[in-house]
Amino acid sequence: MFIETSRTNKTPTATPLLFPLRLPPLQAIYQTPKLKVRNTLPRWLLPLKHFHKHLAAMAEDGAVTLYKATSITDAKKNSFSIKAGLAQMLRGGAIVEVSTLSQAKIAEEAGACCLVITEPNRQGISRMPDPSIIKQIKRCVLIPVMARSRVGHFVEAQILERVGVDYIDESEVLAIADEDNFINKHNFGCPFVCGCKNLGDALRRVREGAAMIRTQGDLLGTGNIAETVKNVRSVMGEIRILNNMDEDEVFAFSKEIAAPYDLVAQTKQMGRLPVVHFAAGGIVTPADAALMMQLGCGGVFVGSEVFDNGSDPYKRVRGIVEAVRHYNDPHVLVENSCGLEEEMAGLNVSEETMEPFGEGGA
Numbered sequence: 248m249f250i251e252t253s254r255t256n257k258t259p260t261a262t263p264l265l266f267p268l269r270l271p272p273l274q275a276i277y278q279t280p281k282l283k284v285r286n287t288l289p290r291w292l293l294p295l296k297h298f299h300k301h302l303a304a305m306a307e308d309g310a311v312t313l314y315k316a317t318s319i320t321d322a323k324k325n326s327f328s329i330k331a332g333l334a335q336m337l338r339g340g341a342i343v344e345v346s347t348l349s350q351a352k353i354a355e356e357a358g359a360c361c362l363v364i365t366e367p368n369r370q371g372i373s374r375m376p377d378p379s380i381i382k383q384i385k386r387c388v389l390i391p392v393m394a395r396s397r398v399g400h401f402v403e404a405q406i407l408e409r410v411g412v413d414y415i416d417e418s419e420v421l422a423i424a425d426e427d428n429f430i431n432k433h434n435f436g437c438p439f440v441c442g443c444k445n446l447g448d449a450l451r452r453v454r455e456g457a458a459m460i461r462t463q464g465d466l467l468g469t470g471n472i473a474e475t476v477k478n479v480r481s482v483m484g485e486i487r488i489l490n491n492m493d494e495d496e497v498f499a500f501s502k503e504i505a506a507p508y509d510l511v512a513q514t515k516q517m518g519r520l521p522v523v524h525f526a527a528g529g530i531v532t533p534a535d536a537a538l539m540m541q542l543g544c545g546g547v548f549v550g551s552e553v554f555d556n557g558s559d560p561y562k563r564v565r566g567i568v569e570a571v572r573h574y575n576d577p578h579v580l581v582e583n584s585c586g587l588e589e590e591m592a593g594l595n596v597s598e599e600t601m602e603p604f605g606e607g608g609a
Contacts, residue, residue, distance in 0.1 A: 399425020432456025
């Protein structure tokens with residue numbers, strides 16, 4: 248039996264069966280007591296009652312999505328507004344990347360709002376972290392936990408959701424599993440985080456179901472924030488251009504950046520991205536974190552390189568957390584920036600890795 252719905256006719260209709268079968272009306276089935284239903288329908292059609300109820304409820308929302316007739320995207324079960332609200336809870340905080348239990352405890356004590364669990368430095372293809380590490384850290388901390396999956400690898404996302412992570416980061420930092428397609432994040436109840444480098448990237452990820460956007464910069468862990476600043480300014484600059492546009496120009500702009508028109512119009516109306524916006528890459532000092540906040544981001548990701556050098560990682564993480572909370576207070580920034588030069592000595596970028604200013608189309 249093939250079920251059809253439409254926006255004009257919100258009552259599910261069924262095409263005729265290929266063989267004659269006399270069944271009572273669906274309304275009568277819904278009102279039949281549970282004990283009598285088994286005498287009314289054949290055993291193999293008992294799930295039909297619940298399927299019709301489920302489908303009719305979803306049709307009231309205006310759309311039903313079927314995937315190979317085996318799974319249904321339930322807008323009420325996986326509500327995007329709930330997932331976006333869970334992501335908003337992290338606004339104004341620092342999300343710290345950790346790979347061991349000791350690092351997780353340090354980050355929690357320093358005031359991190361969330362932990363990103365990653366594998367220790369591994370040779371070859373980067374994949375999602377070992378679920379046993381996730382479970383171990385979850386048992387010992389009270390703050391939310393996030394884990395990364397490869398781009399397009401929806402099975403890794405299914406495993407992470409089953410393990411019980413609070414957020415999933417579909418991260419380009421790991422190896423890419425699908426070069427053409429991202430995960431359909433509407434099929435998951437867990438909020439997703441996705442990276443972007445411009446406004447078009449951000450809105451396409453939101454359309455796929457991302458509840459948080461992460462503007463990504465340096466991927467090498469060198470402490471170079473230049474790429475992050477460039478990408479954040481690109482996103483914010485395009486939003487300012489959009490805000491100053493006439494309504495008639497929004498159609499052409501959405502086509503130019505290859506983004507859904509409704510999300511472009513919503514961004515223009517709100518004056519910002521429809522979801523919370525963080526920055527990641529090269530953020531290793533309180534000044535770096537405050538810079539991202541003053542550029543308009545809602546929070547920052549801090550890489551695990553802050554644990555790799557120096558003798559007091561708590562001081563470094565705490566300084567970044569305080570800088571995110573008080574990014575407009577120069578007194579707090581001065582206090583948390585003192586004594587960090589030796590701690591950051593191992594994160595200086597060599598001259599060979601720096602692109603000369605003015606080159607590369609600048």
